[in-house]
Amino acid sequence: xxxxxxxxxxxxxxxxxxxxxxxxxxxxxxxxSIGFMxxxxxxxxxxxxxxxxxxxxxxxxxKFENDCKIVR
Amino acid sequence: MKIExxxxxxxxxxxxxxxxxxxxxxxxxxxxxxxxxxxxxxxVLPCILYFVVYIIIGYDVLYKxxxxxAHLNPLDENFLMCIATLGAFTLAIYTGVKGEGTEGxxxxxxxxxxxxxxxxxxxxxxxxxRRSIASLMDxxxxxxxxxxxxxxxxxxxxxxxxxxxxxxxxxxxxxLDGEIISGVSSVDSSxxxxxxxxxxxxxxxxxISGCINLTSTxxxxxxxEFTDSTVSxxxxxxxxxxxxxxxxxxxxxxxxxxxxxxxxxxAICLAVVPTLIFGNGEIWIYRSLxxxxxxxxxxxxxxxxxxxxxxxxxxxxxxILVKGSDYIEKLDKASTFxxxxxxxxxxxxxxxVSVYPEEKEQEILRLAAIAETDSIHPIARxxxxxxxxxxxxxxxxxxxxxxxxIARSNGDEILCGSYKxxxxxxxxxxxxxxxxxxxxxxxxSQYIGVILITDEIKKGAKEAVSELKNMGVKCVxxxxxREQSAKKVAESVGIxxxxxxxxxxxxxxxxxxxxxxxxxxxxxxFVGDGINDAPVLMRxxxxxSMGALGSDAAIEASNIVLTRDDLTSxxxxxxxxxxxxxxxxxxxxxxxxIKIAILILATLGITNMWMAVFGDVGVAVLAILNSMRIGRxx
Numbered sequence: 001x002x003x004x005x006x007x008x009x010x011x012x013x014x015x016x017x018x019x020x021x022x023x024x025x026x027x028x029x030x031x032x033s034i035g036f037m038x039x040x041x042x043x044x045x046x047x048x049x050x051x052x053x054x055x056x057x058x059x060x061x062x063k064f065e066n067d068c069k070i071v072r
Numbered sequence: 073m074k075i076e077x078x079x080x081x082x083x084x085x086x087x088x089x090x091x092x093x094x095x096x097x098x099x100x101x102x103x104x105x106x107x108x109x110x111x112x113x114x115x116v117l118p119c120i121l122y123f124v125v126y127i128i129i130g131y132d133v134l135y136k137x138x139x140x141x142a143h144l145n146p147l148d149e150n151f152l153m154c155i156a157t158l159g160a161f162t163l164a165i166y167t168g169v170k171g172e173g174t175e176g177x178x179x180x181x182x183x184x185x186x187x188x189x190x191x192x193x194x195x196x197x198x199x200x201x202r203r204s205i206a207s208l209m210d211x212x213x214x215x216x217x218x219x220x221x222x223x224x225x226x227x228x229x230x231x232x233x234x235x236x237x238x239x240x241x242x243x244x245x246x247x248l249d250g251e252i253i254s255g256v257s258s259v260d261s262s263x264x265x266x267x268x269x270x271x272x273x274x275x276x277x278x279x280i281s282g283c284i285n286l287t288s289t290x291x292x293x294x295x296x297e298f299t300d301s302t303v304s305x306x307x308x309x310x311x312x313x314x315x316x317x318x319x320x321x322x323x324x325x326x327x328x329x330x331x332x333x334x335x336x337x338x339a340i341c342l343a344v345v346p347t348l349i350f351g352n353g354e355i356w357i358y359r360s361l362x363x364x365x366x367x368x369x370x371x372x373x374x375x376x377x378x379x380x381x382x383x384x385x386x387x388x389x390x391x392i393l394v395k396g397s398d399y400i401e402k403l404d405k406a407s408t409f410x411x412x413x414x415x416x417x418x419x420x421x422x423x424x425v426s427v428y429p430e431e432k433e434q435e436i437l438r439l440a441a442i443a444e445t446d447s448i449h450p451i452a453r454x455x456x457x458x459x460x461x462x463x464x465x466x467x468x469x470x471x472x473x474x475x476x477x478i479a480r481s482n483g484d485e486i487l488c489g490s491y492k493x494x495x496x497x498x499x500x501x502x503x504x505x506x507x508x509x510x511x512x513x514x515x516x517s518q519y520i521g522v523i524l525i526t527d528e529i530k531k532g533a534k535e536a537v538s539e540l541k542n543m544g545v546k547c548v549x550x551x552x553x554r555e556q557s558a559k560k561v562a563e564s565v566g567i568x569x570x571x572x573x574x575x576x577x578x579x580x581x582x583x584x585x586x587x588x589x590x591x592x593x594x595x596x597x598f599v600g601d602g603i604n605d606a607p608v609l610m611r612x613x614x615x616x617s618m619g620a621l622g623s624d625a626a627i628e629a630s631n632i633v634l635t636r637d638d639l640t641s642x643x644x645x646x647x648x649x650x651x652x653x654x655x656x657x658x659x660x661x662x663x664x665x666i667k668i669a670i671l672i673l674a675t676l677g678i679t680n681m682w683m684a685v686f687g688d689v690g691v692a693v694l695a696i697l698n699s700m701r702i703g704r705x706x
Binding site for chain 2: 021035038
C-alpha cells in the first residue's frame with residue numbers, strides 16, 4: 001500500500017535525507033521518499049502493519065527534527 | 073512577488089535584530105574601549121554580556137542540540153554548531169583567565185547571528201520557490217455545481233459521481249471531465265495546454281476539467297470521478313515527480329552521510345595531533361572549531377533537489393509535465409530523438425486528396441467506408457468523412473495492424489489497406505508512389521481503385537528538428553507509412569534518417585537498436601502522440617507523448633507529457649533539462665570547493681570562524697539563489 005503524507009515543520013534538508021534513510025530500514029517498508037521541497041512523505045509498506053510502521057516513522061522523524069509531524 | 077514571513081521566520085528575524093542591537097555596540101565597546109581586559113577577572117564582564125547575546129540568538133539551536141543528542145544523534149548540525157560556538161567561548165575564558173585577552177566571545181556570537189541570518193534567507197528562498205511553483209498549478213477546481221433533485225448544489229468536486237449532471241457558468245472552471253449535454257460555449261484550455269485560441273463546444277463534445285468556460289452556461293454529464301479527471305492526473309503527476317529522485321540527488325544524500333563524520337573526524341585530528349607534537353593546544357582547538365562550523369552539507373543537500381524541483385516546476389509552467397527528476401537528468405543526456413510521423417511530425421488530420429480511377433470515386437469511397445467505419449484511425453475517419461453518406465451495415469470487420477482492414481458479409485469481401493495487403497491476397501494493382509498515403513480497395517478479389525490521402529506537417533516541426541540538431545541531438549523518424557510519404561515528410565522537416573513501412577513491433581525493435589547502438593552513451597527519446605505507440609513509449613529511455621491530454625493510456629505510458637501539441641516544446645524541455653542539470657552540478661562543485669578551501673585555510677590559521685560560517689550558511693544561500701535561476705530559462 002502506498003500513501004502520501006504532508007510533513008509539518010520540516011525545516012532541514014539534511015535531516016529529511018537522514019529520516020528517509022532511517023525509515024527505509026524499518027521492516028516492511030518497500031519504498032520511502034521524503035521531498036524537502038514538497039514537504040511530502042511517500043511511503044509504501046505492508047498493509048497489515050502500515051499503522052505500526054507509520055508510528056515508527058514518526059518516532060524516527062522526531063529524532064531528527066523534534067517538531068516535525070506526519071499529518072494524517 | 074511579495075512573501076509573507078512564516079511565524080517561525082518572523083520570530084527569527086526579531087531575534088536577529090534584537091541581538092544585533094546589543095551585539096554591535098558591545099563589539100565596538102569591546103574592541104575600541106577594551107572593556108574588561110588588564111584585570112584578572114576582567115573577562116567576566118564581556119563574557120556575561122556576550123553570553124546574553126548568545127542566548128537570545130541561539131537558544132533554539134542549544135535546545136535542539138540537547139534534544140538531538142538525547143536522541144543519540146551526535147552528528148546533528150545544531151549540536152556541532154553549539155560545540156563550535158561554546159568552544160570559542162571556553163577558549164576565550166581560558167585566555168582571559170591567563171590574562172591574554174578575551175578574543176573569541178564575539179566570534180561565538182557572530183557565528184550564530186550569521187547562522188540565523190543564513191537560515192532565514194534559506195527559509196525565505198525555499199518558500200519563495202515553493203510558491204512560484206504552486207501558483208503555476210492553479211488549475212484545481214474548488215467546487216462543482218451539481219444538479220440533484222432538480223436543485224443546483226455546490227459541492228466538492230470529489231463528491232460528484234459518474235453520470236451526474238453539473239452546471240458550469242461563464243467564467244467558471246470546469247471541475248470534472250465529461251460530455252456537454254446542453255449549451256454552446258467557448259472553452260479556454262490555455263492553463264492546461266497553452267492553446268490560446270478558445271474552442272467552441274456544443275452538446276456531444278467532450279470537455280476536460282481545468283479548462284475555463286468563457287461565454288455561456290453549459291451542462292455537463294460527468295464521465296469520470298474527480299480522482300480520475302484530467303486535473304487530478306496532472307496534479308498527481310507533478311506532485312509525484314519529486315519522489316523519483318535523480319542519480320545526482322541520490323549521490324548527494326550518500327555523500328552527505330559521509331561528509332559530516334569525515335569533517336568531524338578531521339576536526340578531532342586537527343585538535344589533537346598537532347597539539348601533541350607542537351603543544352599550544354588552544355590554537356589548534358580554535359582552528360578545529362572552524363571545521364565544525366562547515367561540517368553541515370546543507371548547502372548541497374538543499375540546493376540540488378531544489379534545482380530539480382525548479383526544473384520540474386518550470387517545465388510544468390511551459391506545459392511540459394515531467395514524471396520524475398531522473399527524466400530531467402536523462403533528457404539532458406538524450407542523444408537521439410526518435411519521432412513518430414503521423415500525429416507527431418504531421419498534424420494527423422488526414423484529408424482525401426484524390427481517388428483513382430476518378431470515374432469510380434463514389435464506388436471506391438462507398439466500399440472503403442464500409443471497411444473503415446468502425447476504425448478510429450485518422451486515415452479511416454478521413455475516408456468516412458469524404459464519403460459523407462450513410463454507410464452500408466451488416467459487415468464484420470477484421471483489422472490487421474500494418475496491413476489494413478478486411479470487411480466480410482455473406483461471401484462479400486472488401487479489402488481496404490496498404491499495397492502489402494493487396495500483395496498478400498494476390499491482387500494485382502498499380503503501385504502509387506507520389507508521396508501520398510495510398511489506401512487500396514479491392515472487392516471480391518478484384519482491384520477497384522485507390523484513395524490518396526495527405527497529412528499536413530505540423531507548424532514548428534521543421535524549426536524544432538533544426539534546433540534539436542543544433543543542440544547536438546540526432547533526429548530519427550519511424551513510421552508505419554510507406555517509403556514515399558515517409559521520405560516526403562522527412563525531407564520537409566529536415567530529418568535524413570528515417571525508416572518506413574514499420575509495424576508497431578518493428579518500431580520497438582528499431583528503438584532498441586538505437587538504444588544499443590548510438591544511444592549507448594546517451595539516451596534515446598521516443599516522441600509520439602501516445603495513441604497507438606504505447607509499447608515504444610514504454611520501451612525507450614524517455615517516452616514523450618504530446619497533445620494527448622485526456623488520454624489516460626498515453627499519460628500512463630509516457631515519462632514526459634507535452635500537454636501542448638507543439639514540437640517546439642521539445643526544444644524547451646531539453647533546454648530546461650540542460651539548464652537544471654548544469655545548475656545542479658554547480659551547486660555541488662561550488663559549495664564543495666568553498667568548503668574545502670575554508671578547511672585548508674582554517675588548518676593553516678589564515679581564516680577564522682567568521683569565514684567558516686560563510687562557508688556554511690552563506691554558501692547554502694548562494695546555491696539556493698543559483699537554483700532559482702532555473703526559473704529564468706527561456
